[in-house]
Amino acid sequence: MDPLDRYEPLVDDFAAFRAVCERPLGHVARVNTIKTDVERAKRALDEEGVEFESPDWHPGLVKLDGTTTGRTWGAFHGWLHGQEEVSALPATVCDPKPGDRVFAACAAPGGKATQLAALADDRGLVVANDRNLGRLSALRFNAERLGVTSMAVTNRDAGNYSLAPFDFEAFDRALVDVPCSCEGTIRKNPDALDEWSLQRIESIAGTQKSILQRAVQATKSGGTVVYSTCTFAPEENEAVLDAVLDGEDCRLVEFECGLETRPGVTEWEGEHFDSSVERAKRVYPHLNDTGGFFCAKLEVTG
Numbered sequence: 001m002d003p004l005d006r007y008e009p010l011v012d013d014f015a016a017f018r019a020v021c022e023r024p025l026g027h028v029a030r031v032n033t034i035k036t037d038v039e040r041a042k043r044a045l046d047e048e049g050v051e052f053e054s055p056d057w058h059p060g061l062v063k064l065d066g067t068t069t070g071r072t073w074g075a076f077h078g079w080l081h082g083q084e085e086v087s088a089l090p091a092t093v094c095d096p097k098p099g100d101r102v103f104a105a106c107a108a109p110g111g112k113a114t115q116l117a118a119l120a121d122d123r124g125l126v127v128a129n130d131r132n133l134g135r136l137s138a139l140r141f142n143a144e145r146l147g148v149t150s151m152a153v154t155n156r157d158a159g160n161y162s163l164a165p166f167d168f169e170a171f172d173r174a175l176v177d178v179p180c181s182c183e184g185t186i187r188k189n190p191d192a193l194d195e196w197s198l199q200r201i202e203s204i205a206g207t208q209k210s211i212l213q214r215a216v217q218a219t220k221s222g223g224t225v226v227y228s229t230c231t232f233a234p235e236e237n238e239a240v241l242d243a244v245l246d247g248e249d250c251r252l253v254e255f256e257c258g259l260e261t262r263p264g265v266t267e268w269e270g271e272h273f274d275s276s277v278e279r280a281k282r283v284y285p286h287l288n289d290t291g292g293f294f295c296a297k298l299e300v301t302g
């Protein structure tokens with residue numbers, strides 16, 4: 001059985017969902033506003049003869065027609081960064097302001113962490129952490145290419161992250177883009193489900209809970225924590241939120257995003273979750289012709 005078949009009860013128009021999962025994704029880039037602005041970057045694409053369009057919900061993204069991001073003049077100069085459309089969502093929801101201290105708990109290779117820095121106008125501090133040292137070199141390369149100066153890179157397990165090296169006691173915001181079973185990346189990576197197993201999902205859910213828990217603890221009262229995955233499994237999404245809502249001082253808040261989405265599910269295979277998980281958003285690939293994604297916004301209350 002195809003692992004995605006288990007989501008038939010959750011997905012309206014399952015045939016459309018299945019059909020779009022068979023179609024490869026197009027190439028999308030984010031304009032890096034640390035080095036340029038959206039209009040200049042689009043003019044440069046026009047001058048290069050590259051056709052593109054921008055999704056209504058995010059004018060700073062360009063969907064390229066007939067080329068890849070890496071072949072554009074803008075990518076070479078750090079004006080553009082290849083980033084899947086839906087993966088631009090969580091940093092947008094996190095919405096950092098200049099001067100904020102932001103924790104990117106699982107940051108490599110850096111698409112979202114560099115986006116956080118750009119949203120904060122490269123003023124403040126983005127602590128970009130990842131447990132995998134090998135992936136940190138890609139993060140550092142991307143941060144340098146994009147001209148980010150407000151980033152500190154750390155190599156720790158985010159599940160027991162210590163603030164001891166810093167001269168502050170809590171972050172203003174955190175982006176928790178956890179490792180996951182990656183079911184929603186099937187359009188980009190047809191092998192994404194080769195290693196799929198329920199045991200793997202259950203094991204990774206433990207890691208996800210500890211990372212989200214620690215990020216909530218490390219964020220100041222009133223601060224924002226965004227949780228995201230690129231998977232459909234409720235075990236890795238709503239069940240993780242439910243566990244953290246239960247144990248930590250935080251609540252889920254509503255947010256607008258401009259994409260067509262479905263609410264988080266409150267019940268899955270006999271398990272019931274806190275009703276507020278409906279405030280999270282599920283992005284199914286057929287709704288906006290993107291990859292699959294899950295995103296939730298929490299406010300720290302304690």
Ligand SMILES: C[S@@+](CC[C@H](N)C(=O)[O-])C[C@H]1O[C@@H](n2cnc3c(N)ncnc32)[C@H](O)[C@@H]1O
Nearest residue numbers: 106107108109110111112131132157158177179
């Ligand atoms: C979905 S990827 C992050 C993608 C990244 N946010 C981006 O936008 O480029 C998940 C990352 O979590 C890292 N990771 C896995 N377990 C971790 C842990 N316990 N603490 C910190 N990072 C972890 C992996 O090495 C991987 O780079």
